[in-house]
Amino acid sequence: MAPRILYIVTEDWYFLSHRLPMARAARDAGYEVHVATRLKDGKAAIEREGFVPHALTWSRGSLSLAGSFSAIVELRRLLGQVEPDILHNISLKPVVLGSAASPARSRRAVVNSLTGLGTLFIGEAQVSGFARKLVRFALSRLLRRKRSLTVVQNPDDRAFVLGLGVAPAKVVLIPGSGVDTDKLTKLPEPPPPVTAAYVGRMLADKGVLTLIDAFSRLGKQGIALQLLLAGDCDRENPGSLAPEQLREFASLYGIHWLGHVADIKDVWARAHFAVLASRREGLPKSLLEAAACGRGMVATDAPGCREIAIEGETALTVPVDDAEALAAAMAKLAGDADLRRRFGANARALVESKFSAEAIGRHIVALYDSLIMTR
Numbered sequence: 001m002a003p004r005i006l007y008i009v010t011e012d013w014y015f016l017s018h019r020l021p022m023a024r025a026a027r028d029a030g031y032e033v034h035v036a037t038r039l040k041d042g043k044a045a046i047e048r049e050g051f052v053p054h055a056l057t058w059s060r061g062s063l064s065l066a067g068s069f070s071a072i073v074e075l076r077r078l079l080g081q082v083e084p085d086i087l088h089n090i091s092l093k094p095v096v097l098g099s100a101a102s103p104a105r106s107r108r109a110v111v112n113s114l115t116g117l118g119t120l121f122i123g124e125a126q127v128s129g130f131a132r133k134l135v136r137f138a139l140s141r142l143l144r145r146k147r148s149l150t151v152v153q154n155p156d157d158r159a160f161v162l163g164l165g166v167a168p169a170k171v172v173l174i175p176g177s178g179v180d181t182d183k184l185t186k187l188p189e190p191p192p193p194v195t196a197a198y199v200g201r202m203l204a205d206k207g208v209l210t211l212i213d214a215f216s217r218l219g220k221q222g223i224a225l226q227l228l229l230a231g232d233c234d235r236e237n238p239g240s241l242a243p244e245q246l247r248e249f250a251s252l253y254g255i256h257w258l259g260h261v262a263d264i265k266d267v268w269a270r271a272h273f274a275v276l277a278s279r280r281e282g283l284p285k286s287l288l289e290a291a292a293c294g295r296g297m298v299a300t301d302a303p304g305c306r307e308i309a310i311e312g313e314t315a316l317t318v319p320v321d322d323a324e325a326l327a328a329a330m331a332k333l334a335g336d337a338d339l340r341r342r343f344g345a346n347a348r349a350l351v352e353s354k355f356s357a358e359a360i361g362r363h364i365v366a367l368y369d370s371l372i373m374t375r
Contacts, residue, residue: 006084012042021178025361075101099142109371116282153283156303178357186294197271199286204239207277213323268293296343
């Protein structure tokens with residue numbers, strides 16, 4: 001009988017856009033893959049992969065105690081039905097609630113992926129200091145369980161987990177879920193005008209307001225540069241910009257807001273370089289995809305970002321929340337085609353060697369296999 005793995009993820013779109021390579025690697029290695037998430041439009045796509053979807057009723061944006069208790073009850077019932085050999089919780093909310101739902105004395109292995117610390121710790125979430133302390137306390141207990149391992153994506157998050165008292169042997173660094181380097185290939189530079197692109201949700205913590213501020217400064221300086229914003233607003237995130245705000249900024253500064261783009265290659269075919277002004281990341285998929293397409297980047301020197309945006313090699317890096325420095329770096333890369341080509345070639349090589357779906361898949365399957373062997 002094939003070993004069974006259950007992924008717990010907040011939303012079906014997040015699983016399909018960010019965690020699909022990991023699940024495919026498990027499937028191809030002989031695991032029976034189940035996915036528990038809030039299902040909207042992704043059920044058919046999950047089933048086409050040969051995975052078994054399970055609908056959750058939780059709300060990603062809810063932090064209430066009543067809602068959390070209800071989710072734990074729902075997850076515990078699901079665990080009893082599926083009886084997975086490995087439970088893999090992905091992102092902060094599933095890590096806390098999924099771990100709490102799995103009995104401490106169970107022989108089931110639990111993998112907890114912290115994909116960045118999220119707005120609860122770093123940004124716009126309207127939660128009390130008590131709530132943050134409560135989550136930190138819960139993590140310090142749940143991540144130290146005997147059959148639990150924590151997967152992080154960058155050294156800064158590893159240091160955070162170690163600071164909770166988790167033993168180093170129980171923390172594994174696997175940089176992301178992998179990028180399909182066969183689908184995302186190196187693209188030639190498009191014709192002028194020089195264009196920068198940001199891909200992601202329209203959130204304050206992603207630095208969207210800082211990016212818009214920087215771009216407006218370039219316009220006032222008469223620097224010819226276009227800006228594409230590719231991604232949607234997120235009503236459940238307290239740091240999300242409103243659609244009317246974005247439309248106003250787009251009209252005022254000549255920004256092209258594309259909304260959701262189905263094929264990300266279409267964005268990088270139009271853009272000369274990527275820009276990300278985020279305050280903190282796990283490992284930014286938008287930069288990994290840009291790098292796979294041979295694009296250099298401008299990014300903040302922030303946790304997660306610095307793993308792919310390496311100063312002087314693949315990127316120009318700037319301090320967090322510094323619109324002036326961001327504008328200067330964007331202007332420099334926009335005006336130097338040779339630098340863009342060098343950064344783009346280095347970025348593609350880095351993705352191929354370290355961040356490809358194949359390479360990450362080998363890491364995650366080896367982790368799963370080791371857990372099955374030690375049951």
